[in-house]
Amino acid sequence: MAQLFPFSLTNYTYKPAQLTIGTLQGKESVSRYTLQGPTANLFSINKANQLTIKAEAAGSDKPWYDVVIEGRSASGTKRDTLRVVKDSFIRNQVIAHRGAWKQSATTENSITSLQNAVKLGCMGSEFDVHMSSDSVLFVNHDHAIQGIEIEKTPAAELAKIKLSNGESFPTLESYLKEGMKQTRTKLILEIKTSKVGKERSLALTERIVKMVHQLKAQAWVDYIAFDYDVCKKVKELSPEAAVSYLNGDKTPEQLAGDHLNGFDYHYSILRKNENWMQDASQRKLTTNVWTVNSEADLRWFLDHKVDYITTNEPELLLTMVRQ
Structure with a gap:
């Protein structure tokens, strides 16, 4: 397609x-x-x-x-x-993992956690998207919420759920509309791999990209995914989209060959493959690392000039990049 x-x-x-x-x-x-x-x-x-x-x-x-x-x-x-x-988007290295929730004791992947990331001045706020049994898109990290499996539950039932901070369980539509109220913080959208199978992961991908286009959110949204076929599907559907791969098993050369925009790898992968950061930069790929929380690890990646750092401690990282 x-x-x-x-x-x-x-x-x-x-x-x-x-x-x-x-x-x-x-x-x-x-x-x-x-x-x-x-x-x-x-x-x-x-x-x-x-x-x-x-x-x-x-x-x-x-x-x-x-x-x-x-x-x-x-x-x-x-x-x-x-x-x-x-373009008034922030150009620091800070991506708030599931929004900024830890220091404020709010719920991760909530609208409030997104708002907090924007107020802090983060370059990006990362969040995760799943699809209900009747193909409605919801924002949550795990495949289940409060013991309810998202992929096996209709949207009407999921809509009854309240997060621990009292908010309604956010749909992707509500999350994107909130993010589009500002032009400072990018929305880093992770397409979650379906537990049902590849076909459903690709169907989820198509619905997500369609919604981003319908809402005219292209300027705000960058995509990430663990499934390499999902990453390539996004580029097929939306060639201009910025797409980074999460799983850590592809070299910069392979990513460039498939026209992806960069990698977003676990910090342990990049510790073992330091040369990938420089290799990626030379190929004009973006470099991101997750999920880095200790001050020592944050400093190591800052010293190695990684483009972005995804962290549960955005407040700490912001103080470090502003020094």
């Missing part, structure tokens, strides 16, 4: 000093792209299909614009709406 939606961009953010946003890509070969709708006069498309924002629009206080794109292909005229976001 090819990408799910008619059009995509190679990038979804802009800055006043970086007016070219990205290159338009079509599900089919497109002879001509045109701009439509109320924001059409704020953008332009050149002969190389690059979308550019005008300086006055980029310099405004608006956090994002919806751009309506129309394209002509052999099968007819297609239309899609893409959200481009003013």
Whole structure:
């Protein structure tokens, strides 16, 4: 299956000093792209299909614009709406594992833990996604919550669950909508491997990517997964997406060969394979490490110039990167 939606961009953010946003890509070969709708006069498309924002629009206080794109292909005229976001995303190394929950004694993977990560000033907030028996997406780390197996339970039953902090059990839709209220912290979405089987993992992947596109959340979301086929499926469905592999059994050369964007490996893997960090950087892959909590380990990875560190101690790591 090819990408799910008619059009995509190679990038979804802009800055006043970086007016070219990205290159338009079509599900089919497109002879001509045109701009439509109320924001059409704020953008332009050149002969190389690059979308550019005008300086006055980029310099405004608006956090994002919806751009309506129309394209002509052999099968007819297609239309899609893409959200481009003013790039005020934080550029530190700190990714809060399941949100920032430990120091505040709230529930991991909750809306509050996401809000805490944003308030702290983390580059990213990581979270995990499963699918109910009737294909509704929920945010939780384990395959079960309060003894209830998510994959074997319909959404109506799961919706009755309250987290330990009193919140409702969050759906992916509610989590993404909360994350999209700000443009500081990226949403690091882990696609959990199904216990039912490969086919369901891939079905989960398709539903997640479809929802991200339907909500126009591409600028906010990066993907991670332990299943290598899931990582490749995301790239098939959404070629512009940033996708990193978690399992630790692929070299940077293999990741680059399959057009993934980087790795996100357990710290023990990278301790044994220090050269992978430099190798990945030379291949322009991102390097992330999980889950690093001790000050000594955090310092070691900072000294080795890893791009990102996923941690249950974002407050500690933030103090270290700001020194």
